[in-house]
Amino acid sequence: MSTDALVVCDDVARTFGSGAAAVVAVHGSSCSVHSGARIAIAGPSGSGKSTLLHLMAGLERPTRGTVTWPALDPAGIRDIGVVFQSPSLVPNLDVRENAGLPLVIAGVEDPGRAERVSEALALVGVDDLATKLPEEISGGQAQRVAVARVLAQRPRLLLADEPTGQLDRAAGQRLLDALLAATEHLGAALVVTTHDRTVIDRLETRWTMHEGRLRTTADRTVTS
Numbered sequence: 001m002s003t004d005a006l007v008v009c010d011d012v013a014r015t016f017g018s019g020a021a022a023v024v025a026v027h028g029s030s031c032s033v034h035s036g037a038r039i040a041i042a043g044p045s046g047s048g049k050s051t052l053l054h055l056m057a058g059l060e061r062p063t064r065g066t067v068t069w070p071a072l073d074p075a076g077i078r079d080i081g082v083v084f085q086s087p088s089l090v091p092n093l094d095v096r097e098n099a100g101l102p103l104v105i106a107g108v109e110d111p112g113r114a115e116r117v118s119e120a121l122a123l124v125g126v127d128d129l130a131t132k133l134p135e136e137i138s139g140g141q142a143q144r145v146a147v148a149r150v151l152a153q154r155p156r157l158l159l160a161d162e163p164t165g166q167l168d169r170a171a172g173q174r175l176l177d178a179l180l181a182a183t184e185h186l187g188a189a190l191v192v193t194t195h196d197r198t199v200i201d202r203l204e205t206r207w208t209m210h211e212g213r214l215r216t217t218a219d220r221t222v223t224s
């Protein structure tokens with residue numbers, strides 16, 4: 001396996017529960033993600049996409065196999081940003097405060113923090129909403145704020161779990177535009193799990209999950 005990979009999954013498996021109730025969410029699957037990669041992980045509901053993404057993020061431990069982050073230093077798992085299907089903004093904080101919250105928790109001080117938050121909000125086109133509360137913005141805008149919250153951490157690897165799943169087609173396209181532009185600007189790799197054909201068609205690399213098994217494929221030409 002290449003050592004410049006941001007994440008390497010080597011024969012990983014993840015089982016939930018035990019005995020007769022055990023569910024094998026991911027069977028022995030191997031893959032690696034390098035700088036600049038733009039990968040869609042497609043597959044039906046329940047095929048193990050989210051579990052694989054969580055394994056890549058270090059949010060789940062594999063029951064078999066290993067997940068390593070060769071190009072990230074030991075504390076570098078912080079270089080991984082995760083966007084979930086639901087934005088989960090804090091209701092009583094405004095957009096700017098929500099986007100900056102992980103940096104506050106990490107102890108990043110101003111003016112650096114404010115600069116990073118402003119850059120992230122601008123990258124996803126919600127800088128004009130900075131003083132709005134979550135209840136004052138649309139679902140698509142809230143999801144862009146959730147992306148900004150991750151971008152403000154300047155990740156080298158951005159993992160997005162069905163980020164357009166709750167959005168209509170137009171809002172989903174705008175979110176994807178923002179994700180692509182922002183990861184390019186930051187030089188971050190992007191991995192997106194999705195059912196959405198229009199998302200799949202815009203990423204160079206398409207992997208598929210089926211009943212917990214990952215199939216990786218070569219890069220292809222993006223249609224738009």
Ligand SMILES: Nc1ncnc2c1ncn2[C@@H]1O[C@H](COP(=O)(O)OP(=O)(O)OP(=O)(O)O)[C@@H](O)[C@H]1O
Pocket residue numbers: 016017023024025043044045046047048049050051052209
């Ligand atoms: N924490 C958990 N406890 C028990 N079973 C789980 C858990 N997480 C996932 N599973 C099971 O593992 C399997 C894979 O789930 P996963 O969420 O990874 O699939 P998915 O492809 O992301 O599905 P969707 O597209 O619907 O989000 C499913 O059968 C699911 O019920």
